[in-house]
Amino acid sequence: MKAAEVSAAMSALPEIGALGVPEDWTWPPAPQTVHIYDKYSDVSTVLRLADENWMIPSKGDESTIRFAPGKVGLLQRRIVLLTQASATTGTLRRFAAVLVRDWDALRRLLVTPPHALRDVWEKYATTVHKTGAFKAVLKLACRGEVGHWTQRHAALVKSLDTLANEGVRRRTSALEGRQKVVGPAMQAAIVQVLDTVSTIDEMLELDVEGAAALALIFQHGVRPVQVLCLKVEHVQFFKDVRDDLTCIVSFHAAKQESGKEWEMVRQVKPEWAPLIARLHATAIAYGRRRLFSALGPSTLWNRARAACQRQGVRLTCSAVALRHSAAQSLADAGHSRASIQKFLGHTMDTTARAYIKASLHQAELINTALGASKLYGAILSIADSTFVSEEEIQGGFNRSSQHLNRGGVAWCEVQSRCIG
Numbered sequence: 001m002k003a004a005e006v007s008a009a010m011s012a013l014p015e016i017g018a019l020g021v022p023e024d025w026t027w028p029p030a031p032q033t034v035h036i037y038d039k040y041s042d043v044s045t046v047l048r049l050a051d052e053n054w055m056i057p058s059k060g061d062e063s064t065i066r067f068a069p070g071k072v073g074l075l076q077r078r079i080v081l082l083t084q085a086s087a088t089t090g091t092l093r094r095f096a097a098v099l100v101r102d103w104d105a106l107r108r109l110l111v112t113p114p115h116a117l118r119d120v121w122e123k124y125a126t127t128v129h130k131t132g133a134f135k136a137v138l139k140l141a142c143r144g145e146v147g148h149w150t151q152r153h154a155a156l157v158k159s160l161d162t163l164a165n166e167g168v169r170r171r172t173s174a175l176e177g178r179q180k181v182v183g184p185a186m187q188a189a190i191v192q193v194l195d196t197v198s199t200i201d202e203m204l205e206l207d208v209e210g211a212a213a214l215a216l217i218f219q220h221g222v223r224p225v226q227v228l229c230l231k232v233e234h235v236q237f238f239k240d241v242r243d244d245l246t247c248i249v250s251f252h253a254a255k256q257e258s259g260k261e262w263e264m265v266r267q268v269k270p271e272w273a274p275l276i277a278r279l280h281a282t283a284i285a286y287g288r289r290r291l292f293s294a295l296g297p298s299t300l301w302n303r304a305r306a307a308c309q310r311q312g313v314r315l316t317c318s319a320v321a322l323r324h325s326a327a328q329s330l331a332d333a334g335h336s337r338a339s340i341q342k343f344l345g346h347t348m349d350t351t352a353r354a355y356i357k358a359s360l361h362q363a364e365l366i367n368t369a370l371g372a373s374k375l376y377g378a379i380l381s382i383a384d385s386t387f388v389s390e391e392e393i394q395g396g397f398n399r400s401s402q403h404l405n406r407g408g409v410a411w412c413e414v415q416s417r418c419i420g
Contacts, residue, residue, distance in 0.1 A: 021111075022146075023071040023072050024071070025146045026146065027075065027078060027082075027144060028140070030077075030079075033047065033049070034047045034085045036092065038089040039252070040059045040228050041057050041061075043057040045057055045089075047080075047081065049074070049078065052067055052069070054096065056096070057089055058090040059225050061296045065096045066100070067100060076103065080092065080099065082140055083095070083136045095132075095133050102124075102133075102134075106124075109121070109124055109134055110137070110141060110149075114149065117156065125163070128163050131161070131162040132162060135157060138157040139157055172350075172351075175328075176354050176357050180321055186316065187218075190218055190308070190322075191218075192311075192313070193307070193308050193311045193313050194215050197307065198271055198274050199274075207310060208275060208278050209303050210305070210308075212275045212278075212279045213227050213301070213303065214304040214307065215269070215272040215275055217304075217322050219272070219326070220266045221326030221344060222251050223320075224301060224319045228290070228292055228295075228296070230292065231289050232284060232291055234251070235250075235291060248267055249265075249266050249267075249268060251263065297319070301318070301319055304319075326343070327343060327344055327351075327352070327355050328355050331356045331358065331359040337349040337352040338352075340355055
């Protein structure tokens with residue numbers, strides 16, 4: 001939308017006072033309290049409508065949300081309780097922060113007449129987090145028929161662009177281009193560190209914790225928050241037929257809807273099992289329910305970096321990059337979409353398809369580098385349920401030879417002498 005058009009649309013809008021401010025509208029009643037639980041830090045909190053500030057735990061950290069004073073702050077808290085009561089603590093905290101920070105923009109959207117909403121949406125809804133929060137509030141206004149919003153406007157609100165598709169396209173493009181894969185030298189260095197520290201008897205407790213986290217993330221592609229969520233009972237030890245230590249870990253599948261979570265059971269690489277055993281023994285000795293003492297992902301990864309640094313290795317990659325690399329390794333090894341999806345703990349195979357496509361692209365690059373002929377590509381197309389024409393076959397051979405054979409398909413000048 002051009003600047004002049006936006007200006008014209010804005011000038012045509014009524015002033016906020018024409019309808020009364022949204023905090024004076026009659027909104028649906030909200031619960032007085034909501035109980036939230038952060039499973040990563042194992043902390044429960046009660047959010048109260050009457051409290052002007054909220055302390056919200058999320059992924060081991062705590063953030064204070066300071067709402068606006070008076071009626072504005074009361075409406076902000078009411079909206080959060082009405083729309084985010086069943087959300088994760090991280091989502092709730094992010095939503096509340098957007099409401100506080102961008103309240104003026106949201107209020108302008110609320111007082112905009114429905115027929116003009118689409119014209120000014122792009123001016124204010126400029127990020128994915130803003131679009132998600134603004135749409136949630138507008139949907140609430142439609143359901144409660146607040147101000148000039150009614151249920152018949154719900155379809156309009158639903159159709160507004162959330163910018164999510166563009167973000168998905170960027171992430172998918174990065175995966176397909178193998179931009180997030182950790183290089184082989186870094187991966188080899190990580191393996192060397194883990195092999196070494198697993199045999200060292202005397203180590204700092206924080207180094208043991210950092211190395212154990214690195215082992216689980218590197219081998220199983222789990223998120224740091226899934227590692228932080230582990231309790232001592234999620235780890236089991238056995239002796240195999242050779243009397244070697246076997247370690248089984250049960251991770252929570254992250255980012256799942258409430259009530260639809262499941263466990264991901266994985267076996268730790270035998271050489272690295274002693275790391276987990278030492279951490280497990282330390283947690284029990286200190287009376288911890290949690291396997292790890294770190295309270296947040298950044299602290300956990302800093303400990304992994306420190307453990308590597310003491311072995312002379314600078315850990316330059318992120319935990320997320322190792323997750324992508326683990327999934328890409330499966331794709332390169334020929335695993336199916338379903339297998340990669342299960343490994344990642346995803347409910348859909350969309351991301352798995354991107355890894356497989358990246359693997360196919362890598363094969364194409366290798367074939368090009370090796371000088372694979374056009375005929376090879378034509379023959380390969382048979383596997384894709386397409387056909388190779390006689391002209392394509394003829395064009396792929398050096399016609400100076402009387403007869404040649406490529407990929408089991410032969411062409412010769414004398415048809416009767418052709419072989420297959």
